[in-house]
Amino acid sequence: MHKENALIILDLRTSLTHSVTSTHFLLSSVIILILLSAPARSQEYEHKLFTSNMMVEGRFYYGFLYAQHIELERFNGHFPVFEINLRQETYGKHIWERAFGYPEVGLTFLYTGLGKSTELGSAFSIFPFIDFPLVRHKKISFNFRFGLGVGYLTKRFDRLTNYKNLAIGSHINASVNLMFLARYKLSGRLTLSLGFGLQHFSNGSLKLPNYGLNILGVNAGVAYRLARENKPISDRFIPPTEPYSAILRHSIEFDIGVALGWKNMKSVLGKNFLVYHLYENTFFPVKRKSKWGFGLDLSYDESHVKILENQGADVTNKLKIVRPGINAAYMLVLSKLDFILNLGYYLGGQETSNGPFYEKISFQYKFSKDFYANVMLKVHWGRADYIGWGFGLHIEKSYGKKILK
DSSP, X not given: OHHHHHHHHHHHHHHHHTOTTOHHHHHHHHHHHHHHHHHHHHHHXXXXXXXXXXXXXXXXXXXEEOOSSGGGGGGOOXXXXXXXXXXXXXXXXXXXXXXXXXXXXXXXXXXXXXXXXXXXXXXXXXXXXXXXXXXXXXXXXXXXXXXXXXXXXSOOOBTTTBTTOOSBSOSEEEEEEEEEEEEEEOSSSEEEEEEXXXXXXXXXXXXXXXXXXXXXXXXXXXXXXXXXXXXXXXXXXXOSSOTTEEEEEEEEEEEEEEEEEEXXXXXXXXXXXXXXXXEEEEEEEOSSSEEEEEEEEEEEETHHHHHHHHTTOOOOOGGGGOEEXXXXXXXXXXXXXXXXXXXXXEOOOSOOTTOSEEEEEEEEEESSSSEEEEEEEEEETTEEEEEEEEEEEEEEEEEEEEEEO
């Protein structure tokens, strides 16, 4: 029987590679694959203490395009969105999983036709996500999901062939997914869910125009568990102090980094520009998963010279376009990956069309104790300015008493 199942599964996988454009066939094949493989997988994991905790989920949205600019109102309409997710429930293998209440992590494949507009085309996306439990009680839980990945739009702005598409200037875009949802465990294998979410596509002003696409919608999903569920590891396994010592110390952390941004403004200013960004963030750890602090910024945007010249200003000293800023900072810690939000105020700079306030959304990955890589999105009141890529130095200083036993 297992050999027959293996042959059927192999045949299904071969069929999938030749029919990825058929949504109905893909969904049907995934369901059949799960049903055929479930008995074998159950036997395989019987002797293991912990399983992979994997689940497969299908999700259906029905929503609309939110026109945040008047130029996008012509694309108004309702349309469906389809998702297939591979999800893994954490059970406390790492400390951060216990600190966040055992969230789920996974990978999503998304498709939508973006309505009946011939200028927008269709959208495909693949993104990893993390699903944080907000409230959990027996079979019911309320969660918040955040996903970030890559999206592909089949049609983009073209001044000759698609000049009405003012939303997006590139095929490849960042894909951001935010969702609030409620889950109900129907059985040991099946979980149902209802949610409300936002799907966003934008290229971060790497190529203009870049109003972006925002899709709001309600959704429903059903998930199937591939193996038995792992029992969570309790917090009692986290040592409260270092071995043989009582810690009465606090710490302060300094992140000093640089980032380089790229702005494709050929359709507006006739050329491309670089942005140089230097920053420092000071953080004070509050909990295992949170740090608060403040930061300093110094940015030099080459496009500001051209903008000022077009406005009739005489830019004799290019140092006048340097924009220093000060900000409040928050860090969310996920093992080696950090999510950082900065809300800031400019202290100077000759070009002021974006206003005095700015926001930064950053991800930092620590590849060693002292160094990290980062990607940053600079925003002005929700409008993306540029994406910066860079690296930085992490410095941690402790203060207070440490008593050895």
